[in-house]
Amino acid sequence: xxxxxxxxxxxxxxxxxxxxxxxxxxxxxxxxxxxxxxxxxxxxxxxxxxxxxxxxxxxxxxxxxxxxxxxxxxxxxxxxxxxxxxxxxxxxxxxxxxxxxxxxxxxxxxxxxxxxxxxxxxxxxxxxxxxxxxxxxxxxxxxxxxxxxxxxxxxxxxxxxxxxxxxxxxxxxxxxxxxxxxxxxxxxxxxxxxxxxxxxxxxxxxxxxxxxxxxxxxxxxxxxxxxxxxxxxxxxxxxxxxxxxxxxxxxxxxxxxxxxxxxxxxxxxxxxxxxxxxxxxxxxxxxxxxxxxxxxxxxxxxxxxxxx
Ligand SMILES: Nc1ncnc2c1ncn2[C@@H]1O[C@H](COP(=O)(O)OP(=O)(O)O)[C@@H](O)[C@H]1O
Ligand SMILES: [Mg+2]
Numbered sequence: 001x002x003x004x005x006x007x008x009x010x011x012x013x014x015x016x017x018x019x020x021x022x023x024x025x026x027x028x029x030x031x032x033x034x035x036x037x038x039x040x041x042x043x044x045x046x047x048x049x050x051x052x053x054x055x056x057x058x059x060x061x062x063x064x065x066x067x068x069x070x071x072x073x074x075x076x077x078x079x080x081x082x083x084x085x086x087x088x089x090x091x092x093x094x095x096x097x098x099x100x101x102x103x104x105x106x107x108x109x110x111x112x113x114x115x116x117x118x119x120x121x122x123x124x125x126x127x128x129x130x131x132x133x134x135x136x137x138x139x140x141x142x143x144x145x146x147x148x149x150x151x152x153x154x155x156x157x158x159x160x161x162x163x164x165x166x167x168x169x170x171x172x173x174x175x176x177x178x179x180x181x182x183x184x185x186x187x188x189x190x191x192x193x194x195x196x197x198x199x200x201x202x203x204x205x206x207x208x209x210x211x212x213x214x215x216x217x218x219x220x221x222x223x224x225x226x227x228x229x230x231x232x233x234x235x236x237x238x239x240x241x242x243x244x245x246x247x248x249x250x251x252x253x254x255x256x257x258x259x260x261x262x263x264x265x266x267x268x269x270x271x272x273x274x275x276x277x278x279x280x281x282x283x284x285x286x287x288x289x290x291x292x293x294x295x296x297x298x299x300x301x302x303x304x305x306x307x308x
Contacts, residue, residue: 001023001024001059001060001062001150001151001181002022002023002024002047002058002059002061002151002181002183003057003058003059004022004023004047004056004057005021005057005058006019006020006021006055006056006057007019007020007021007057007058008053008054008056009039009042009043009046009051009054010054015205016042017042017043017053017205017206018039018205018206019056019206020039020202020205020206020207021207022200022210024181024183025181026150026179027177027181028182028197029173029174029177029184029195029196029197029198030181030182030183030184031183031185031186031191031195031198031199031200032044032183032184032200033185033187033188033189033192033202033293034185034201035187035203035293035294038202038203038204038205039202040185040202041080041081041155041185044078044155044185046058047060047065047072047076047151047153047183048060048072048073048076048078049065049069049070049072049073049076050069052069053065053066060072060075060076060151061075061076061149061151062075075149075151076150076152076153077144077147077149077151078144078153079140079143079152079153079157080155081155081156083137083139083140085136085140086128087127088128088129089127089128090124090125090126090127091120091123091124091125091126091128091131091139092111092124092125094128094143095111095114095115095139095142095146098143098146099111099146099147104146110148114142115142117142117145117172117176118138118139118142118172119172120138120142132165133161134164134165134168137158137165137169138169140157141154141157141169141172141173145176150180151181151182152177152180152181152182152183152184153183153184154173154182154183155184156184156186156187157169157184158170158186166191170195187293189293192213193213193217194213196213197212198210198213199211199213201296201297201300203293203297219299219300220296220299225249225260225261225288225289226259226261226262226269226272227253227257227287227289228241228258228260228272228283229256229257229258229284229285230276230282231281231282231284234252234256234257234258237252237281238251238252240275240276241272243275244268244275245268245271246263246268246271247261247262247272248261248262248263249261259289272286
């Protein structure tokens with residue numbers, strides 16, 4: 001369980017997070033979605049008991065992060081953005097080292113269980129330096145899980161992984177999240193939507209909005225832009241597109257393609273395709289392009305009229 005009220009952190013004159021209020025229950029995976037510099041890492045370090053806030057309160061696993069930071073650290077598993085791993089240690093020795101730091105009783109059993117959980121048992125004797133990025137990430141997760149924490153805080157756990165590894169780590173997090181409270185950060189919308197039960201969108205130190213992935217999707221439907229490419233001359237294309245009902249924001253691009261958007265909830269691609277074919281164009285490409293986080297913020301806040 002995580003309960004945060006009015007959390008604020010200043011680095012000197014710079015306010016990194018500003019009056020954050022949210023909570024996360026046991027069995028819930030909550031995502032922190034925001035661009036670089038949004039304040040994700042700052043918040044996570046505070047919630048892990050490694051840095052005090054400037055103002056506000058946070059209770060994690062029943063303990064206050066300021067007055068009971070040691071109790072918090074006992075109950076939280078924290079996976080930082082870059083896990084400090086010792087290349088020259090074996091996987092097992094590294095986890096033993098981490099278990100000893102935590103004064104874990106029956107460390108050997110815990111390590112075996114954890115290796116099993118992250119599917120690294122057969123790598124226990126291998127050197128960390130020889131592991132793939134995906135496996136290192138799993139060791140990062142393993143060290144966060146060693147003491148069976150109630151609360152897991154994972155800072156960009158899939159960053160730098162190849163697509164196959166991303167899927168593996170996501171599945172692992174979902175599995176682990178069934179019985180614990182998980183707060184994870186990401187700057188990828190689809191990742192937040194894929195893993196989380198609830199998404200908090202954070203920008204410039206503030207929570208912009210909070211919703212379930214399903215509702216976020218509904219709020220963003222049709223917000224995607226389309227890139228269209230035809231064979232040959234495209235000069236008349238913008239004019240033609242503008243005649244199709246629902247097509248908005250037509251813009252020729254420098255590479256010879258044309259970009260347009262459509263009104264929320266109204267995918268006009270079939271109509272566009274019909275209109276093009278009717279006019280005798282050869283359609284080479286029509287693809288949806290994802291929104292940037294900036295565009296998502298605009299979309300989500302603009303439509304509610306509460307932008308900052
Ligand atoms: N140790 C620090 N000293 C000064 N400013 C910092 C420090 N850490 C982060 N910041 C600033 O605080 C803001 C939030 O950073 P951070 O929490 O790392 O965001 P995120 O993890 O979302 O990228 C940024 O503007 C960043 O430059
Ligand atoms: Mg960060």
